[in-house]
Amino acid sequence: MILLRNLVYVRLGTEDLDEAEHFCTSILGLEMAKRDADNLYLRSNTRIYTLHYLKGKPADQAVGIEVDGAAELSDAANLLEERGITVYRGTREEATARRVHDFIAFSCPSGNRLELVVRPQLSAKRYFPSRDAGITGFNHIGLFTTDPVRDEQFWTSLFNVKVSDRISDIPLMRFTSMHHELALVRGEGPGIQHINHQVETTDDVMRNYYFLRERNVPIVFGPGRHPTSGARFVYFTGPNNMVFEYSCGVDHIADEANHRPRQFAFEPTSFCMWGSRPTGFVKTGD
Numbered sequence: 026m027i028l029l030r031n032l033v034y035v036r037l038g039t040e041d042l043d044e045a046e047h048f049c050t051s052i053l054g055l056e057m058a059k060r061d062a063d064n065l066y067l068r069s070n071t072r073i074y075t076l077h078y079l080k081g082k083p084a085d086q087a088v089g090i091e092v093d094g095a096a097e098l099s100d101a102a103n104l105l106e107e108r109g110i111t112v113y114r115g116t117r118e119e120a121t122a123r124r125v126h127d128f129i130a131f132s133c134p135s136g137n138r139l140e141l142v143v144r145p146q147l148s149a150k151r152y153f154p155s156r157d158a159g160i161t162g163f164n165h166i167g168l169f170t171t172d173p174v175r176d177e178q179f180w181t182s183l184f185n186v187k188v189s190d191r192i193s194d195i196p197l198m199r200f201t202s203m204h205h206e207l208a209l210v211r212g213e214g215p216g217i218q219h220i221n222h223q224v225e226t227t228d229d230v231m232r233n234y235y236f237l238r239e240r241n242v243p244i245v246f247g248p249g250r251h252p253t254s255g256a257r258f259v260y261f262t263g264p265n266n267m268v269f270e271y272s273c274g275v276d277h278i279a280d281e282a283n284h285r286p287r288q289f290a291f292e293p294t295s296f297c298m299w300g301s302r303p304t305g306f307v308k309t310g311d
């Protein structure tokens with residue numbers, strides 16, 4: 026069993042770093058940590074960065090998740106290889122670029138690129154956003170899956186990942202007490218389906234909704250409330266049509282020992298209990 030501790034970063038390829046910088050600093054409300062010819066690093070919390078745009082193809086995406094240390098990283102590599110998964114061991118130079126001590130990379134059965142990292146760097150400098158969106162930090166991701174049942178099995182059999190709830194056969198999964206760090210969403214191929222940043226309050230969700238609308242940022246779902254996690258949310262698109270989410274009030278699983286995943290039907294109200302329709306977000310047949 027591989028113990029996952031924290032979601033650390035998302036890396037996205039883009040041909041246009043200027044567009045990414047403008048969106049992240051002027052619209053999304055992250056702090057620019059560093060920019061060079063090929064890289065744009067952005068902060069959302071105490072980490073040195075949580076979002077990394079790398080000059081390249083938009084399909085080049087990866088998610089970084091922290092494990093405890095060098096021994097655990099080595100054990101994880103061995104376990105993955107025992108299961109027939111090809112493991113790439115990061116070089117020192119690549120680890121430096123990621124601002125981690127060491128890492129391994131591999132793909133889930135749907136082809137999503139995952140990186141297990143040790144000792145990701147924090148910054149002693151206070152997170153100071155470029156716009157007051159109310160962001161308290163990078164929180165969770167949606168991942169496309171070509172087979173939710175197979176991929177749920179992958180996550181729950183190899184890692185300390187548990188299912189909090191399901192909508193049809195889409196699992197919302199956690200490896201901390203938070204309702205979900207990983208949501209699988211059916212798609213045609215691999216990819217990051219959405220990137221969530223938490224904001225402080227429902228007021229922030231609504232302030233951001235009006236801010237986005239005034240600037241003609243495409244809103245694909247919400248404002249609304251998930252009946253699963255209880256979070257109030259709004260989803261919108263950024264560069265290369267990546268979907269970003271602001272939300273607040275994600276439930277924590279208080280009674281870990283007795284929690285059982287609840288089953289929700291595959292219908293619009295399972296995604297939003299206020300009536301917003303997720304037509305631009307997931308295919309519901311609605």
Ligand SMILES: [Fe+2]
Nearest residue numbers: 165219221270
């Ligand atoms: Fe979300």
